[in-house]
Amino acid sequence: MTAEPLPAAARPWRSVLYVPGDKPRAIEKARALGADAVILDLEDAVAPEHKAGAREQARAALAQPWPVPVLLRLNAPGTPWHGDDLALAAHPALAGVVLPKVEAPPTLAGPKPLWAMIETPLGVLGAPAIAAAPGVAGLIAGANDLAHALRTRPHAGREPLLHALSAVVLATRAYGKVPLDAVYNDVRDPEGLARECAQGRALGFAGKTVIHPGQIEAANAAYGVSEAETERARALLAAWNEARAAGQSVATFQGALVEQMHVDEAQETLALWAAQQG
Incomplete structure (x- = not known):
């Protein structure tokens, strides 16, 4: 169809x-x-x-x-x-x-x-x-x-x-x-x-x-979104969720500051990865 x-x-x-x-x-x-x-x-x-x-x-x-x-x-x-x-x-x-x-x-x-x-x-x-x-x-x-x-x-x-x-x-x-x-x-x-x-x-x-x-x-x-980009997005979101659960407003990931903008980008990456899988 x-x-x-x-x-x-x-x-x-x-x-x-x-x-x-x-x-x-x-x-x-x-x-x-x-x-x-x-x-x-x-x-x-x-x-x-x-x-x-x-x-x-x-x-x-x-x-x-x-x-x-x-x-x-x-x-x-x-x-x-x-x-x-x-x-x-x-x-x-x-x-x-x-x-x-x-x-x-x-x-x-x-x-x-x-x-x-x-x-x-x-x-x-x-x-x-x-x-x-x-x-x-x-x-x-x-x-x-x-x-x-x-x-x-x-x-x-x-x-x-x-x-x-x-x-x-x-x-x-x-x-x-x-x-x-x-x-x-x-x-x-x-x-x-x-x-x-x-x-x-x-x-x-x-x-x-x-x-x-x-x-x-x-x-x-x-x-396209590569597997490496997908894994990085997942890891970034995990770091963010852990920081938020601890009451922090921001997180760090691989030495860099993570803010909501980066979270939104990671979520978009995962959504596109899922879409391109069919």
Whole structure:
């Protein structure tokens, strides 16, 4: 059956795989690849002459059970395909709708959680208002379009985009939403992917959007909770509970002061560990 409708912030989003809507074999394979979520893409990955067919392929895919949440990326308002995409967006099996090139709080009505792609300078500037909007589950960085709009040059460390990427994280975290990092384009460069995943986690992203099955494992490893992190969280909570039972307001753990902030972080770590176990 379809994955349970946990709130977005309560489940792992380590890897979110884009799958072109007009590739039925790729869609079928995506069910068992180990990504935390799948985006059926009707927009950039599908040529204009294949849009209608992709929509029907996506509809057929949604009629089958999925072990992970499935999102649908629509074509943008103003395109010839947007209206028909919207009709499919109401499908009961969908866990959410991805909106491209969002620059203001979305007005799309409906029960599905919305994921706004931040792909333009105006989108970055409007990120706080977009993240705060009712119905928005998270923001997805779109680095390719953003780099083009900013006229930046390619940079292995993404330095020209760091301000924009951090703005996406800041906006989502301020309103308790989920920030997802942009795709890594070179599917032949696992070292570069690993570096960018590590950078994204350091910036505060919850996970990474990916474009190839071979990128899923690296994203899951970078954004997942390890057994060592889980054991440390348990030990910290034990030290905290012991201190509180003794009437102390704070505790020490491994030589460092423990406060409520650290307790909350440890509890979140354990909750994510449990969620990623299935």
